[in-house]
Amino acid sequence: MPNLRRLECGMMPGLEAVAGCKQLREIELYVKYDGEARTAAEFLRRATQLVKLTLEYESPTDMAPFSDMDFVLALATTGRSHLEELELNVEDINDMGLEHFPQQQSLLRALPRLPALKTLEVKGEASDELLLGVTPANAPALRSLKVLTVGVKCAHDALHRGAVQILLSLNPDLKFSTHELSYCYTDDRCAWCTLGCHQEMRQDLDPPLKHSADWVTIPRL
Numbered sequence: 481m482p483n484l485r486r487l488e489c490g491m492m493p494g495l496e497a498v499a500g501c502k503q504l505r506e507i508e509l510y511v512k513y514d515g516e517a518r519t520a521a522e523f524l525r526r527a528t529q530l531v532k533l534t535l536e537y538e539s540p541t542d543m544a545p546f547s548d549m550d551f552v553l554a555l556a557t558t559g560r561s562h563l564e565e566l567e568l569n570v571e572d573i574n575d576m577g578l579e580h581f582p583q584q585q586s587l588l589r590a591l592p593r594l595p596a597l598k599t600l601e602v603k604g605e606a607s608d609e610l611l612l613g614v615t616p617a618n619a620p621a622l623r624s625l626k627v628l629t630v631g632v633k634c635a636h637d638a639l640h641r642g643a644v645q646i647l648l649s650l651n652p653d654l655k656f657s658t659h660e661l662s663y664c665y666t667d668d669r670c671a672w673c674t675l676g677c678h679q680e681m682r683q684d685l686d687p688p689l690k691h692s693a694d695w696v697t698i699p700r701l
């Protein structure tokens with residue numbers, strides 16, 4: 481299929497051969513560490529022509545049991561990746577209190593070897609280590625980083641986080657977003673919303689009950 485440009489699929493035997501589709505640019509891959517994991521990783525090692533990739537982890541709490549099954553590291557193997565957009569969907573649907581997503585260390589190792597990466601979206605909880613690992617040296621092309629949560633109560637709380645401030649100051653062209661309420665609207669406020677600074681982040685026009693979490697770009701102080 482020489483003209484195949486976009487594919488959405490699960491893991492299957494022989495997937496590595498799909499890397500031979502030279503026009504393939506976008507893929508949404510449903511991954512798990514089963515018998516086909518090495519095949520999927522081999523596909524990702526070879527498919528340097530990909531521009532956009534979504535990895536949907538079926539068991540988000542699992543770590544790759546062997547390094548040759550690590551899908552994120554596989555992307556960085558050659559250092560010749562053309563990948564511009566990467567989304568890791570590791571959201572723990574069972575909400576088992578997942579701390580930091582298990583692929584974070586692999587992602588930190590892979591970033592410097594993904595020279596074209598412009599957009600990174602993590603549907604999971606990132607720690608300060610990830611935020612501090614994003615620098616112009618490690619991710620020179622990165623312009624948008626979206627992280628579902630960094631363990632804060634609201635986007636205003638995230639704004640005041642030290643690691644977020646360092647991230648924004650080290651990367652002057654980066655947009656950083658988290659999926660939170662923009663401000664605490666109930667009585668159970670974070671320390672910063674209790675203090676009441678950065679009122680410009682409030683969305684006062686809507687009644688409080690209508691407020692729900694959404695992607696919020698963290699403004700620069």
Ligand SMILES: [Zn+2]
Nearest residue numbers: 634664670673
């Ligand atoms: Zn708050």
Ligand SMILES: [Zn+2]
Nearest residue numbers: 636672677678
């Ligand atoms: Zn504030």
